[in-house]
Amino acid sequence: MSEENQSCSLPSNAEPTATRSTVPMWIIVVTLVLVFIGFVFFDRHSGWFDAKVYAPYGSVEKVEAYQPGTGPNPMIVGKKNYEMFCASCHGSDGAGKVGQAPPLAGSELVITKGFHRLAMIPLEGLTGPIKVKGQEWNLIMAPMGAALPDADLAAVLTYIRNSWGNKAGEITADDIKTIRAEIGAHPVPIVGDKLMAMPE
Numbered sequence: 001m002s003e004e005n006q007s008c009s010l011p012s013n014a015e016p017t018a019t020r021s022t023v024p025m026w027i028i029v030v031t032l033v034l035v036f037i038g039f040v041f042f043d044r045h046s047g048w049f050d051a052k053v054y055a056p057y058g059s060v061e062k063v064e065a066y067q068p069g070t071g072p073n074p075m076i077v078g079k080k081n082y083e084m085f086c087a088s089c090h091g092s093d094g095a096g097k098v099g100q101a102p103p104l105a106g107s108e109l110v111i112t113k114g115f116h117r118l119a120m121i122p123l124e125g126l127t128g129p130i131k132v133k134g135q136e137w138n139l140i141m142a143p144m145g146a147a148l149p150d151a152d153l154a155a156v157l158t159y160i161r162n163s164w165g166n167k168a169g170e171i172t173a174d175d176i177k178t179i180r181a182e183i184g185a186h187p188v189p190i191v192g193d194k195l196m197a198m199p200e
């Protein structure tokens with residue numbers, strides 16, 4: 001470095017000193033206020049640090065409102081009721097029992113498009129010749145499901161429609177209610193031919 005440059009960078013007669021000026025009080029206050037506001041904002045927008053809450057939800061209530069319905073699972077309720085009211089004849093495996101009851105697994109009376117025909121069977125009972133998987137049966141089934149509440153019978157039917165390889169739509173309590181109203185107070189086992197003539 002040249003001498004000329006050195007002399008230029010210093011004020012004429014002052015010693016260079018290092019000083020510390022105090023931070024003004026208002027900056028400290030403003031900083032604290034901003035930090036506080038930041039925390040509040042962060043807390044609010046992440047549900048007050050509840051482990052269940054992530055953005056974009058702001059509270060546990062909002063998260064819960066987005067959960068799927070927490071009603072009873074029809075496959076669980078249905079299985080329980082099926083074992084109690086149907087399995088003694090149709091078998092826990094839905095395969096039916098020779099001379100006692102036809103199979104539900106793979107049955108065209110179970111895997112229907114609509115609920116009408118199927119809901120009729122446990123509500124009204126069934127008698128007379130019917131064909132299940134190509135085999136004819138001519139027995140009688142009492143209205144085994146008539147005493148069950150709508151939601152429970154709906155769950156049984158949803159269960160048999162979606163077990164043992166069966167795959168078909170859910171049946172709802174409202175569907176059962178509709179058919180129950182159609183049948184009225186005195187169910188008489190419906191004859192196979194008449195059932196098959198009904199809408200699916």
Ligand code: HEC
Pocket residue numbers: 082085086087088089090100101102103104107108109110118121122126127128129130132137138139140141142144145156157160192
């Ligand atoms: C006491 C024995 C018995 C019980 C219990 C019973 N069923 Fe049946 N079920 C039968 C018989 C017998 C038939 C065939 C009737 C005929 O030949 O017309 C039948 C037929 C059926 C059919 C139509 C045919 C088929 O295999 O797809 C369905 C569906 C059915 N039952 C569902 C049920 C459901 C659901 C329950 C329970 C709520 C139930 N059954 C309880 C004896 C029974």
